[in-house]
Amino acid sequence: MKKHHKPIIGITTDYEEENKSYSQYPWFALRENYIKSCEKYGANCIILPISKDSIDLNLLDGLVITGGNFDIHPKFFGQKINNKKVKIKSKRTNYEINLLKKFFKLNKPILGICGGAQLINVFDGGSLIQDINTNINHEQPNPRNETGHDIEIISKTYLNKIYRRKLSGVNSAHHQAVDIIGKNLEINARSSDGIVEAFKHREHFYCLGIQWHPEFLITKLDETIIKDFIKHASNNS
Secondary structure, eight states: OOOOOOOEEEEEOEEESSOOSSOSSOEEEOOHHHHHHHHHTTOEEEEEOOOSSOOOGGGOSEEEEOOOSOBOOGGGGTOOOOOTTOOBOHHHHHHHHHHHHHHHTTTOOEEEETHHHHHHHHHTTOOEESSOOSSSOSBOSSOTTSOOEEEEEOTTSHHHHHSOOSEEEEOOBOSOEESSOOTTEEEEEEETTOOEEEEEESSSSSEEEESSOGGGOOSHHHHHHHHHHHHHHHTTO
8 A cells, every 4th residue: 555655846946156145166046935835735845956967756746947047048949049138057957958858757747937937838849038028027126925916817727727716916026938838838827918927738737837936825826826736746645
């Protein structure tokens, strides 16, 4: 009989080579609330630093691909850099694409947050807006633990199924976003300026991309997303 343990969630990290605020040498970074939000709903977490040798991914019950201070090189979606705001971290992107390719085959839950959602879109053949220019400030001036703008959840989508309301406030900390959606992805939410805020993979049983940062657990929607992800990961534990 299978023993039931807390699900183990692998969480990727950001990577800094030039920022010397913590160390003069390269270092990894991860905000505490990525861990705490998963722990709140019954998971244990393993931090996944950039490495040539990944841990045995079969040990993980779910994967979170995080955001961070970086952009995916436009070459991954057939473009050249056309904006000075684009900040490349090739080691991170190469690692996460390889990690996603391997983990995707395990058919276990995947949650991409902010830059992680953008990575999933590019991985599935989509492209990105290199710098958003709309009437909404997607790099909100107020603190990240507050909402910055509203989103509309599209009816009859997965997000609508688990969260019955049509509107929700979200925080916002990104200057890029989905342009062309990946071929197997279904848009679940947009902001009023048309920016894709959430999507779900049509074929993988649980692969979500969330453009905002639900790990702050500001709203009921944030709580619902993290709780739902951990619930599905629990099926593997």
